[in-house]
Amino acid sequence: MVEKNSKRLANLSLLVASTGFVATMPFQAKFIQILSGGFEAALVGGLADWFAVTAMFRHPLNIPIPHTALLPKNRAKITEGILSSLNNQWLSKESLIEKVNEQKWIEKGVDSFENMLNDEESKEKIISSIQEFGSSIQKKSIEKIIQDSLHTTLKSISSEKIWSNVIDKIFQNEWDEKTYEFLIDKIEDYVKMPHIKELIGREIIQFIERKFFMIKAFLPMIGEEKIIEFIHNGLLDLLIELKNPESDRRKTILSFIRIEAEKSKTNENVIRQLDEWKNSGATYAIQEVTNWIQNKLADRTYILNTLLRLLDFIKKSGWVNKIDISFKKILYQLIEKYHYKIGELVRMNIEKLSTEEITDLLENKIGKDITWIRVNGAVCGFLIGIILSTIQIIFK
Incomplete structure (x- = not known):
């Protein structure tokens, strides 16, 4: 595996300790012996920390020494630990519901939209977007949309039943x-x-x-x-x-x-005539509504006033709270129903990675801190070695 930049400093500390130890061994001067003891201890400390850190991720020097390559061997346990913490602590149902309950998305959305309408640039963009959207829709398309929305209603209206009800009402009153x-x-x-x-x-x-x-x-x-x-x-x-x-x-x-x-x-001629009036009336109404929509979409003042009236109505009518409560209920239901999917998604993504990829990922994420463990081991060993060598020479 290519050596990562994060390891270079730790490797450099080992190289310095090794070089210093070899270079000071032949000399018998007391000061040099003290340095030699420091470099020796630094080499031992650095090697010990290198072994400990490496053993977490892989077998040192690829030798299958017992109790090494801890992360790969315990991949399943680590995965289950992550999922358990994720489901029961970090992203538990209770914590998600609490966060949802703290938020006021609808109110914030209404306030944000109102602020946009108070800003000239944003207001012009909103109105222009509405007009562009309206102009992109052909008159026949608008008529078809209205007709389709009214089709089911018109079909459900029985002229015979309406006429019968009208006559009964006339006699009752x-x-x-x-x-x-x-x-x-x-x-x-x-x-x-x-x-x-x-x-x-x-x-x-x-x-x-x-x-x-x-x-x-x-x-x-x-x-x-x-x-x-x-x-x-x-x-x-x-x-x-x-x-x-x-x-x-x-x-x-x-x-x-x-x-x-x-x-x-039950007169067929009467019912037929009523059906004709109903259909012709619907056609006329659709044409009038279509013309009205097109005329109003061309009126920038009308669009702005309509948006302002709509916002004012929503805020005064209590719809914001009602919609917010309904929206949160939907989120609560989704959390209850699909919370387990979070763990499944994390598990699926973890299982997609090979053991080597997971090891490499973890090593890179915490590599800087691990590097300093090795450097600190070499430095501390060097200082301790100097102290011990000094004490040894003094007592001799």
Whole structure:
């Protein structure tokens, strides 16, 4: 394996200790002997630390000495230890839920968006983005989107059922009688007008003259004014009778209206006409909505005001808290359901690495600190060796 830069300093300390020890051995001077003792101790300390550090990752000099290559041999235990710490401590369900609970994403998001709208540059970019998005959508596409969204709703609306409900509602609220009385009152007011009285009278006289020749000869004898007055009074009496709740004619007319209305509930022509109105009304509405959307997307002031109103509504309506609570509930459920996936993902990625890759990875990550262990071992050995050699010479 290529030697890493992090090991060079440690190797250099061993080289210095070895060179110093060999260089000072032939000399007998006391000072040189003290240095020799220091270099000897430095060499022993450096070699001992080199052996200890190397034994963590691999067999020293590739010799399978017992209790060496600790990390490769204990790969499974280390993996399980990492997963246990990950699942139960670092990223436990409780810690994740606590972190989720501390955050207020929706509120922060709304505040951030509001700040962007208060900033001229950001505001212009947002409005331009909305307009660009709107202009990129063809009119036919907008119509299709609206039509597709309304298709299910329109399909579920039964014209026959709606018409049946309308008729039932009319009868339940007696709107048929109220409408009938309203029309009779209006007709009565109309008939009481002098010019209408004259018009109706003359029309009836002309009708009699055209259809009944024998009666025509007697009309001048009676007098036109008397005939008009007679017809007018007859019409008013008929209207008064039709207004009377106990009148048989009134009951007959209302009964006829209700019978015909009930029949219309299943009348195919009526239902077909209602379906045509529904479809044509939907088509018209889609066109109008499409035109409205396109016009509003071209209005920068309208877009800005709409965004501001929407933000104000969201903040005042309490939607922020409601959405935040709902969002957090979803996250809680996801954590409960998929928390174990974190461990599985880490395990899968660890298992993808070979033992040599894991060893190399760990050695590189903590290589600087390990290097200093070896350097410190050599330096401490050197100092201790000097002290011991000095004491030995003194006592001799």
